[in-house]
Amino acid sequence: VTLRVLAAALTIVLAATCWPAQDALPASTNVPGTDYPRIHPDRRVSFRLKAPAATSVKLQTLSDGLGKGPIDFKRDEAGNWNLTIGPVRPGFHYYAFLVDGVQVNDPASETFFGWGRESSGIEVPAKDLDFYDLKDVPHGDVHIHAYRSGSLGTFRSAYVYTPPGYDANRSKRYPVLYLQHGAGESERAWTKQGKANLILDNLIAAGKAKPMILVMENGYATSVRDNRAGISIREAFDKLVSQELIWNIDSSYRTLADKDNRAIAGLSMGGGEAIYTGLKHADLFSWVAGMSGGTQLLDLVPGEAGRAVALRFLKLLWLGYGTEDGGYPAAVKVHRDLEPKHVPHVWFETSGSHEWQVWRKCLYELAQRLFR
């Protein structure tokens, strides 16, 4: 037995130190022509930064999936700082480097708006999942749709996914899912980090989801005046959606412009926005979903009429959570409390924490149930 343990330990040490570099591949989220970060077949990740004059380089992990940071790099003789971590969880993870204490991007990574800034990100492949892969199926377009908000007095930009065939079928109209990002992110997050367009392309190609339009706006819509008046982010966004965005989308795209063909969903902060706005406007939405957020809004106290009434008019209330998310226990409690209150809803849970891989799975599950 002792020999076996020694042999196993030796194998691990050898694998960790001598793994042939050619088995590790540059991440798909790298900018073209860069060798690092590299992902090993066992999902370890190697980072490298050339910084001969730096005295300290650390990895700042900005997603649970990469483990706890900051983690020190080691400098080699050529002035490269190297670090291998993991195995890490599959999916998309934000990260940054700390160069002599300053949080900066990895110059080798594409950037992804999260944490209130353009952050580095890494896509770690999941061998057993392909629902968000770019496949050889018909693809919808993502439109960067500029419009003017009269109430905010500013121009806004929504990302709008139109399903495959939208341009060819010139009279067909489609249902719409309004889909919100989380705190510190932007209207670009659901397609760039979340691959929402690819998830829908694949579902539609497989006949598992109805062709639909996705509208992804920026959840921050607080004007200077709103700020002074103490209007919350959620209320400001509600005003934008209910008074301007829906009207703009319905007049710009071939939508089915009624509540039974309109859904709203979001993740984290966006989950709160979706549930708040969805239940405030029972005349606008029949399908409401929160992913890793917003569940607390359903913790209805006796006598609270509005949301309870709105819930009766819904075709679907959908709630999703990662089981390792800090908010999971409280959300489960709300979910269980909804049963005796006879509030029908779908509860979805999956492994993972507060991370994009969970939200991709949420969208995959949710989209199959919408507009049926």
Next chain:
Amino acid sequence: VTLRVLAAALTIVLAATCWPAQDALPASTNVPGTDYPRIHPDRRVSFRLKAPAATSVKLQTLSDGLGKGPIDFKRDEAGNWNLTIGPVRPGFHYYAFLVDGVQVNDPASETFFGWGRESSGIEVPAKDLDFYDLKDVPHGDVHIHAYRSGSLGTFRSAYVYTPPGYDANRSKRYPVLYLQHGAGESERAWTKQGKANLILDNLIAAGKAKPMILVMENGYATSVRDNRAGISIREAFDKLVSQELIWNIDSSYRTLADKDNRAIAGLSMGGGEAIYTGLKHADLFSWVAGMSGGTQLLDLVPGEAGRAVALRFLKLLWLGYGTEDGGYPAAVKVHRDLEPKHVPHVWFETSGSHEWQVWRKCLYELAQRLFR
């Protein structure tokens, strides 16, 4: 006179040292909620980076318009590194920070793909120009159009601008301008750095340009096999455009699918790609333009038949250059040599060097002449 000079000098010194900070505004290219970089009314720019542990911070100017770098920041007692430069030229400029010798992004800036990586960028307003401003006119959509290239065996993504009214006028067909970025940039550059969509929105609203579709692809289309065979970037891109992209666009969008309604233009490396492909396929393009690039391809030697013949079939050969561009003198020579060869063309020159402000002006001029 001496007193006047002294007074003027004093005013300048006072303005430079005591200019009230509240007159300087955060750049439009900053991420939301950031105070720096700030642009002063006289177009000086102040940068700031909090980096208490760094021993050196410098500005790496990646555009002529910001002057020559690197330029040293000064550390204050709070650990902020500060630098004010300029006045700088109006327009869009790439930049980076050097933190203890490592080139990194300014965390306060949006990112723009240039120099082969996600770079920081700053938009410096031009008081006398508004042709690329976001105005209250009808806006076209920018589509992120995914498609599969059979020859490359990879998925590609083109940015496609459809003019205002494209969705409402369901039978109208439009001419197409293929528009290429420069070296180290990507298909996102013409809309993000160049504001091509806003330039077209404004021109179309003013009745100065025909409504048209813009197709912006990535000028790097060299496969691994091409690389091994020594196929140049230009030839690889030509193959993609002439054999796949045009067909894909004509079958995905409501185009006028003939040579008289198809133009190709590009800047710098993309100017070479545009002139090469435009003149190689006289059957595909009637309108060809090079901005700050590609002019050398027109330096036809006696006996060179192909391009000379192709030129006769063009409706427009358009060449534009910034007068401070390093390539300007050679380009002017080619332009002058074309006259005695009886090659009709339009020559456009404007102040500025190898920078986006020149290319915005080029597009503004060019678009007004196309498809007439």
